[in-house]
Amino acid sequence: MNVFTRNSVAPSGVASFLTADLKRETKKQREFFSKVRRSESAYAVNLRKIATQIGHLIKAFDPTDASQVREVEHALRHYANVLHPWARAVAKRMLVDVMRRDEKVWREYTSFLGIELQKEITEAPTGEALWHLLNEQVELITSLPIDAAQRVHELAVGTLYTGARANEISAEILRTGEVTKSRANLIARTEVGRASTTLTRVRAEHVGSTHYRWVSAHDGDVRKRHRQLDGSVHAWNDPPVASEPGQKEMRYHPGSGPNCRCWAYPLLPEEKLAAGVSWHAGRED
Numbered sequence: 001m002n003v004f005t006r007n008s009v010a011p012s013g014v015a016s017f018l019t020a021d022l023k024r025e026t027k028k029q030r031e032f033f034s035k036v037r038r039s040e041s042a043y044a045v046n047l048r049k050i051a052t053q054i055g056h057l058i059k060a061f062d063p064t065d066a067s068q069v070r071e072v073e074h075a076l077r078h079y080a081n082v083l084h085p086w087a088r089a090v091a092k093r094m095l096v097d098v099m100r101r102d103e104k105v106w107r108e109y110t111s112f113l114g115i116e117l118q119k120e121i122t123e124a125p126t127g128e129a130l131w132h133l134l135n136e137q138v139e140l141i142t143s144l145p146i147d148a149a150q151r152v153h154e155l156a157v158g159t160l161y162t163g164a165r166a167n168e169i170s171a172e173i174l175r176t177g178e179v180t181k182s183r184a185n186l187i188a189r190t191e192v193g194r195a196s197t198t199l200t201r202v203r204a205e206h207v208g209s210t211h212y213r214w215v216s217a218h219d220g221d222v223r224k225r226h227r228q229l230d231g232s233v234h235a236w237n238d239p240p241v242a243s244e245p246g247q248k249e250m251r252y253h254p255g256s257g258p259n260c261r262c263w264a265y266p267l268l269p270e271e272k273l274a275a276g277v278s279w280h281a282g283r284e285d
Contacts, residue, residue, distance in 0.1 A: 039094065039097050039098055039101065039192045039196075040188050040189050040192040040193075041188075042093075042094070042097070043090070043094045043188040043191070043192055044184060044185050044188035044189070046090045047090075047141065047144070047184035047185075047187060047188050048181050048184050048185070050083070050141065050144045050145065050180065050184060051144065051177050051178075051180035051181035051183075051184050052177065052181075053079065054076065054079070054144070054145055054148045054176060054177050054180050055176070055177025055178070055180075056177075057072060057075050057076060057079065058072055058076075058148075058152065058173060058174060058176050058177060059174060059177075060072075061075075066156065069152060069153075069156045069173075072149075072152055073149045073152055073153055076145045076146070076148050076149035076152070077145070077146060077149050079145045080142045080143075080144075080145040080146045080149075081142075083141065083142050083145065084138060084142060087137070087138045087141035087142050088134070088138050090141065091133075091134055091137030091138055091141060092134060094137070094191075094192065094195070095130055095133055095134060095137070095195055098192060098195045098196050098199065099126065099130065099199060101196070102196060102199040102200060102203070103122075106121050106122075106203055117207065120206065120207050121203050121206065121207055123206075124202050124203040124206035124207075125202065125206065126199055126202050126203065129198050129199065129202045130199075133194075133195050133198060136191075137191060140187055140191065141187075144180050144183065144184060144187075145180075147180070147183070148176045148177075148179075148180050151173075151176050151179065152173050152176060155169050155172050155173050156169065156173070186258060186259060189259055189261070190256075190257070190258050190259060190260065193254075193255030193256065193260055193261065193262075193263070194255060194256045196255055196263065197253050197254060197255040197256050197263065197264050198256075200212075200263075200264055200266060201236055201253070201264065203266075204236070204264075204266035204268070205236055207268060207269075208268065208269045209236065209266045209267055209268050209269070210235055210236060210237075210267075210269075211233050211234060211235050211236065211267045212233070212234060212236060212253070212254075212264040212265055212266050212267055213231065213232070213233050213264070213265040213267060214226075214229040214230060214231065214232050214233075214234060214240070214254050214262060214264065214265075215230060215231070215254065215262060215263050215264070215265050216229070216230040216254075216261075216262045217261040217262060218230070221261075222261075222262075223244060224244060225241075225242060225243065225244050225245070226242065226254075226260065226262055229242065229254075229262070230262075233267065234253075236253070239251040239252050239253045239256075242254075242257050242260070243257075
């Protein structure tokens with residue numbers, strides 16, 4: 001695994017996408033994050049609507065009645081089936097928003113790097129990546145009522161083996177809407193970040209980028225491991241270990257893991273920056 005610290009030299013032939021002065025980049029990074037958060041919030045609002053509907057479906061039944069429990073399971077699975085068109089529309093809106101933001105960021109970053117490079121980045125094959133992302137989002141969205149149905153089933157069946165009191169199990173079944181809401185928020189945060197990183201990677205690799213710099217959100221909520229990764233350089237085809245020590249090992253690029261708000265800062269080959277001398281000169285004046 002190619003890992004480089006903040007002070008180390010990037011792989012031969014790879015240059016900083018903008019400038020190596022991270023402190024001077026902080027404002028741009030934070031502006032970028034605010035746009036990410038807005039996309040995430042809009043997506044989360046829509047996914048929480050599913051949680052609300054799940055709550056309504058469950059509260060319409062008596063969780064102490066075994067026959068009605070079976071009915072609510074059926075209702076939730078039916079809801080997942082009829083949800084597909086809506087899920088596709090909501091996921092598409094999120095991805096279009098992320099794509100437009102990604103295009104805007106690249107236009108800004110390449111504004112001094114020559115028309116040819118800008119054209120090359122614009123023509124990156126993002127269509128296939130977007131298609132895969134769209135299908136994955138629909139699957140995740142429709143999994144919310146399916147997971148809720150599974151939770152109801154497991155709780156109801158569990159009373160036979162655990163000896164738990166019916167009123168306790170009923171209360172847990174009625175909490176399914178709240179549990180779904182938490183998962184909806186997690187999906188929104190994680191998937192908006194993953195979509196953004198995926199599009200950045202496609203465009204970067206299209207123009208020859210092999211590595212990126214990990215950039216954290218630079219606030220008090222950043223987890224310890226991600227603070228350590230901040231400023232380090234990694235290969236696009238070799239994601240680093242991003243999980244905390246003692247947890248199950250997870251490798252992923254910034255923004256692609258659960259609740260990760262970090263982002264990837266592409267590093268372009270030196271030859272791609274040959275036309276960008278005026279950019280660097282402008283930053284150093």
